[in-house]
Amino acid sequence: MRQLARTVVGALITILTSSFIVFAALSASPGNAATILAGNRATPKTIKEIAHRYGLDQPFLSRYVHWLGGAIHGNFGISLQYRVSVASLLKPRIGTTFMLITLAGIIILVLGIGSAIAATRFPRLGMPVTIGSGLFIAVPTFVAALILVELFALQVSWFPVLGTSSGSITDRLWHLTLPAFALALSWAAFVAQISRASLRGEANREHVQTARGRGLTESQVFRRHVLRNGAIPIVTVFGLTIAGLVAGSVVVEQAFGIDGIGSFLVQSVAAKDTNCVMAIALILVVCFVVVTAIADMVYWLLDPRVRSGLGR
């Protein structure tokens, strides 16, 4: 319970600090926002009026508090580009990006951790896993995207080349499959290598000998003593990976023309739509912090030595 409280407080502090940095860095020129909102042929007087209407003439700190207060309620102000609320623009895109990242996470779980388990349990699979993960880890996301599109969209047309679908769930998944693989492959290879090293290290522990000597079958030994112990570092790495996927989604959404948070961020930056950029930055930070906090908690649950404050 105390650990939970500590994690939550830590996460809140991180979010608060980074929200301040985000706001301070991006809202540095409130005049710009008013100018953009006022449009091309606005007089200095209208600009001043608009600045007043949106509270842009307030001092910095009070603007920050106002913005943060709104953000907590999901209100990020008005998009400078589209003149509608930022929240209404983000909502559908968050869903798309969330789906993309979840899909990529599942692929990483199955391919990365699965191949590490297979290679540890069946040494004959060790070589192919080493080669495969060594290969994929070196492929940058956008190259993976190009290759996957070439192979599976253009050559065999199993999947669409571009775009998002607004149709049924299955249709949306179908559109997101190739992007998710492009996003996941090098991470899956990374997770495979780390997991394998962790499992191999655990398999050589003395206590595994003890278990074997007591007459457990190899699969019992593996499940109860190798996998259980090896999972502790894997969880940490997997948490990091998900956080990395959030960042990686920007590239993939651009490459596949997916209208998600990532591509919208790029678009908003180009349009100097600071309200949108700030909102997305804050959301990404929150995702990052939440994922890390969850990984921390799981780590803590899995390792009794950390739980009783002994450290490792």
Place this chain on the structure above:
Amino acid sequence: MTTPVLAIEHLHVELPVRAEMRTVLHDVSLTIGPSEALGLVGESGSGKSMTARSIMRLLSPGASTTGTILFEGVDVLTMHHDALLAFRRKGVAMIYQDPRAHINPVRTIGDFLTEGILLDGSVSTAEAQAKVISLLDEVGIPDAKRRLRQYPHQLSGGLLQRVMIAAALSEEPRLLLADEPTTALDVTTQEEVMAILDQLRVERSLAMLFITHDLDLAAAVSDRVAAMYAGVIIEVGDAASLHTDSLHPYTVGLLDSRPEFGARVRARPIPGRPILASEAPPGCVFAERCPYVTERCRSERPILREVDGRLVACHRAEELRGTISFAGAQEPR
């Protein structure tokens, strides 16, 4: 004559070390009768742990083994999968030197203790726990119920080794392998743990292979003591007469080199560096360090043979009987 619980015959073990096979045991033969305790002593690296691991068939993959290890008449080395599992579950149990490394740190003491019992599938969790609690009581761990929920790092080394002993006994084995069970503990708890192990073993009349560096301890807990050097059994004899009747220069040397409590003369280690099994010369493995070495010792390896009711592997056993001393010994030729 009853079948011995364990009969090792001509066991030869080689392990792969960087693409080459290295001998760790040469022609080891040992027997342990029902409810008998055999002490196995020898300097570090002589192959004591390897002998125990061979019995469990826990050598690293790639090991090559010849000879036989008969457990109640059945060869462990050729056992098939199921028989081997059954042997490890019910036949034999091992107590390791370092309980902290040999018990899974992320599972509870209760998990560790009941794991063996529950393997059968015929015992309920509640029954297994009841059994384990009474065992903890026997090894002198009070408040057993609470201990079951604790993790290894919450227990001291001494308590953890008692847990290991309880775990070994929980499977009701017929043979106990104890590999330096008290060496990793601090001096004050060594005696207690040893006394508990000895008492519980005798009560259950279990056969035991007891590995130690400590000759006096070996003599105190065992019926017979075997001495090992460079992967070779060099002498086996009654524990009671170990101090007076030892025949092999190596055994006598080991006895002389004990740090004696309150003794005036300082302990004399055997001169020379212990050799590894893989460096063994064609003749007697001890030849390099023996003050009584002859030409024959260097060319012909002595086999283990009976002299005065003991087994000894020395060409000159009869001749040297009772006269061996390293005190006046010159540097060996």
